[in-house]
Structure formats: C-alpha cells, structure tokens
Amino acid sequence: MTTNYENIAEAVRTGEEDVVQKLVHQALDRGDSPQAILDEALISAMDEVGQLFEQEEIFLPELLVAANAMKAGVEILKPLLGEDAIKSYGTVIIGTVQGDLHDIGKSLVSMMLERGGFKIIDLGTDVSPENFIQSLKDNPETKVLGMSALLTTTMPEMKTTIEALEKAGLRDKVKVIIGGAPVTNAFAQEIAADAYAPDAVAAKNIVRQLVGEED
C-alpha cells in the first residue's frame, strides 16, 4: 500500500496528471478508502511540495503543476467523498481595477487562492467599480474582494471601488484585499482596505486570515 502512495506522491510532485488519476483508480479498485487516498497520498504529497517550495528547492511553476496533478486526483475522489469533505474556505471575487490591463500578478493570486481552497470569481482586467459591485450582488456568499493595480494612475480606482462599496451598503459584507507592484501597506491603510499582500503566497495566507481560517 505504501508503495502505491509513494507512486502517487511522486506523480503529484512531477505533475503527471494522467499517472495520478491512474494510480488513484487502482487504489480505489483495490479497496482503499477515498479519505485515506486523499489524506495520505494527495494532501501529504502536496504538503511536501509546499515545503520544498518554501525552501526554494522547487519553483512556482513546478508547484502549480503539482497542484494541478493533485487536483486531477481529487476530481476522482470528490463524488465519493461528498462535497463537504473537501474544504472550501469561501468565495473570493478578484479583478484588476478599471483602466489597468496588467493581469499576470492578479491571475497568479487567483491561482494560488484557488489551489488554497477558495472558490474564485475572476473578473479579469479593467474592472469598473460597478462591475465589482454587480458581481458581489450576484454572488452574495462572497467573503473577500481582491483588487490588483500595477499603475500609479489606476491605484486611485481601488479607493473609488471601496467608496462605491460603502455607498452600495456592501462594505461590511466583504473584506477587501489589494496588491500589485506599486501598492503598499500604507496605501492599503490610507484607503481603508482590510489587507495588503506583497505576493501571491502571502495573499493566500492573508485571505485565509481574513476569513478566519488561519493554518
């Protein structure tokens, strides 16, 4: 049994989705419990990958490829475990603010949050305050609103959006996190955002704190 899990772990580490799926099926056919496969094979492999990433032994693309492979395995287990077994920390709406087309950082934050257990609604770039608000109304379960800006000319849009949230009576419903290369913690405080994150990994941890689900 352990050898099989070692195989799965290896396939997660190297990001081989097909192999992970094949091995998960084999383990199920053999009669292993889905919960055991999830915890002892997939999650533990991913924890290990996460540690390697923190030690800078592996890099972000390798981490993401591994996360995809794990996800491929989880997809098979999901119907067997029931939705509840896979923890979701809640919904996050995210977008790059109006007038701004930079999306590499924003998409990376989305990806990290999704891998970190959040449901993501990514509104893309050039998102107006109205669009953020509409999306919040359409998805009332949303816990966090994330905004990214890379230009000093578009940073003020973050403030405008927060003000629009207030006007719409929605400010208390969500936590607001902001980021992007020119954005600072001081700016976040100035515009009364709830949090700022310097990078995508920090964003995931901070958003977990915001929703009261610290690791």
Place this chain on the structure above:
Amino acid sequence: MKKTVRCNRYRPFNDEQAKMVHETVLRVLGEIGIEVNEEEALELFQKAGAKVDADKSIARFDSELVMKLINQAPSNVTLWGREEKHKIVLGEDRVCIGTGGTAIRVVDLDTGETRASEIRDLHDMARLCHHLDNLHLYMLPLYPNDIPKENVDLNRFFSGIVNTTKHVMGGVYTVEGVRDVFEMCSLIAGSPDEFRKRPFISMITCVISPLKMDSHYTKLMIEAAKHGIPVVCPAEPLCGATSPITLAANVVHQVTESLAGVMLTQIVNPGTPVILGTVSSTTDFRDMRYICGGVEMGMISAAEAQMAQFYGLPFYAVGGMSDSKVVDAQAGYESAMTTLLNVLAGANFVHDAIGLFDFALTMSYEKCIMDNEISGMAMRAAEGIRVDEETLAFDVIKEVGPGGSFISHKHTARNMRKEHFLPKLSDRNIREKWAAQGGKDAARRAHDLAKKILDRPPEPQLPAEKLSAVTDRFPQIVYPAK
C-alpha cells in the same frame, strides 16, 4: 557626442534558425491570429484582407498580406532632435542608447532615500541626461506622482522638451493628453505642419502578450499613425508568464505581436514611420515576478534585433537594467551585460538602458552616470576595430623599430582619442591618489558627477518667447518645478 554606429557582430540565430523563427511567426499570425479588441482596427484588418472571426474578435493574416504590409513600412525612421546634432536615424544595423520608463520611484540625490517620483525629478532627469554624451535619445523615465492624471502627459513631455534638445520619446496616458502634447509641440515648431515635418517627439503604445490588442492602446496607435508621428508598437512577452518559458518562443511572441501593430499602422497610413519594439523579459521562478537584469533579456532583445533586420524594420530594443536596489556591483554587471549584447547585435535603440533598476520601478541619478559610461564602452565595442593603413601602422612600427617607444609619436597623439574610449566615471588613479581623493567607490563618484551637473542653474532649452507661449497657453504646466 558619438553619432549612431553600425554593428552586427552578435547574431544569436544562424540563417536557418532565423528562418524557422520567421516561419513560426507566420504560422501564429495565420493559424492562431491576434485578438483585436478594437472595432475600427478589426474592420481595417478585414478590409486589408485579413480573415476575421467577428465572434471572437480574432484576425488571421496570410503570409502574403504580412509581407506586403511589412514592406510598406519604412526601413529607417528619423527621430529628430531640436538640434541637428541630435538627429537619430533608426534602422538597419545602426545603434544608439537611451533612457526608458516609466519608473514610479526615484533615489533622491540629496538624501539617498527612495521615494515617489515627482515632476521636479523629471526636470532634473532631463537636465542630467542632456549632458550625458553617450545617451542619444531621451525617453521620459518617470511618472510624476504629484501631478493630476489629466495633466500628466503635458507635464511629462514639457519637462523633456524644456530641458533637452535631444529627441523626446514617451508613453502616453490619456487621449486628451496626446492632443495637448501635439498642440504644445506645434506651438514650439511654429505650426502643426512644421512639427510633422520634423517631429522631435515620438510615442509608445503597446500590444499585449499573448496575442492581444487592447482597445485603448490600439486607438492611440491609430491616432499616432494618422498624424504620421513616429510610433513604437512594443510587446512585452515574459518567459513563463505571457509566453512559453523558452527563449525562442518568447522571440516568436514578441515579433508576432509587434508586427501586428506595425501592420495596423501601415493600413491606417501606408508608409507611416513605425518601430518594431520589445520590452520582453524573464521572470523570477520563485514568484514569477518580472525581472529585468537577467542575461536572457539581452539575448532575446538581440535576437529580436536580428529579426527586425531580417524584416527591414527599425527596432526599439530593451536592456541595460538591473534588479539591484542600489548602485552596486550587481547594478553594474547586469546593466553592462544586456546593453552590450544589444549593441553588438545592432539593436537600433536600446531603451531602458540609462538609470533604471529595481524591476524597472526606480530611477537613480547615480545609475544614469554609471550607465552613460557603460553605454560609451558598449558603443566603442560596437564600432569595432578599424583596419586600414593608418591603423595597421606598418610605417610607424618600422620607424620606431625594436626596443623603441610610441609615446611621443605623432601617430599616437593623432589616433588616441579616436581609438580609445575615455571614461568619466572609472577610477584609473594610483592607489595613493585615489585614497587622497577620498577613496570613493564608483557609486560615490557617480553621485558627485551627477551633483556637479545638477547643481548648475537650470538652462531652459527653449527660447524665452516659446517658453512663455507654451506656459501661457497651458497654465497647468508646472514650471519651474521645485
């Protein structure tokens, strides 16, 4: 100041490889296409013969159309200065170097503190760069954080024009701003027609990797092309983020995307001056952050320069930056590496190569001085070794003979300045003298040199009547900027 020099000694691709890149570019344009999020542009492409998928806003181009439009574009583009000596012709394998942008922070020359850049810094940068001999083209390097957005374009271009007679290139932020800048330049030139004849400014738009043209920037591109103002259409594929991780594919992206911009300008206004451009770079694999000091940036840009020469298009290259936060050894070696690779490849205009570091977010006066020195050395390398009767100097060798000395020979005095680059920053003193002068490192000496230039009172580079005509017409211009 050195005129542009010619060089094409570094060829990252052999002919076969360049052809493979070209064929892949054509396949991407023909099979995958470009997403064009601007109605007018999509219609223009369709009328010109591109296959348009209106639902997905995708335009696809067959190779004949691509080559026809590329061939319409001029191979050389003149960027005028307001003095004849600053005229630059971009194209073929000519090389020149300048600033880039747009940084949002500056290292304060007096306090050493890194802070948000202001309009006064733009004026100081232009004043400094006016005096740097190895800086040929001035790009507006900073964003003025103390100016309201609607007045930014005008104030930025004014800060350049009033402090230097070198050509001023810059990114633009609003359509109204572009109009104001045109009007200001026409006032200075005498009339809009005079200005169009010798545009002493040019503009930068952008195509978005991977394979996208955005509405706003495409509008600006069309606007500039209509006016016949030289326009750069750079793309900025980043390895592993907005292009495949491999360098060859990054080059394919940059060429494909920038060519889409070039093609559009040629449909709008056949023959309008347009410049193929790159801001391509790599990423830090730990967090995929943009980095600008990797040697690969220089290699990619050089390879793209080679492709630009293949297409016969002028080229806006990228290099000479560093990810260091201070003017230290890293700032020096990273900047030198990518500047040199570009220059040796005949990359026409190496932008970003003066003063910029810290992920292209910060400008430093001291680094301007250091990069000016790097630029001078790189340009010297590009000039190559002249081989003729005078330089081989057989007669001189014979005359001096075994055991003699060349120190006092006329040939030495006659050729020394021509053949050797004279540094302004490098220390070549004996240890005792260096110690006696304070034992300063390069960063400290660069600081002193920058200070010496900037401590002089500003000398406006516009005649008094033009200056007051401009400031009267546009009271939103902050001048003098303190």
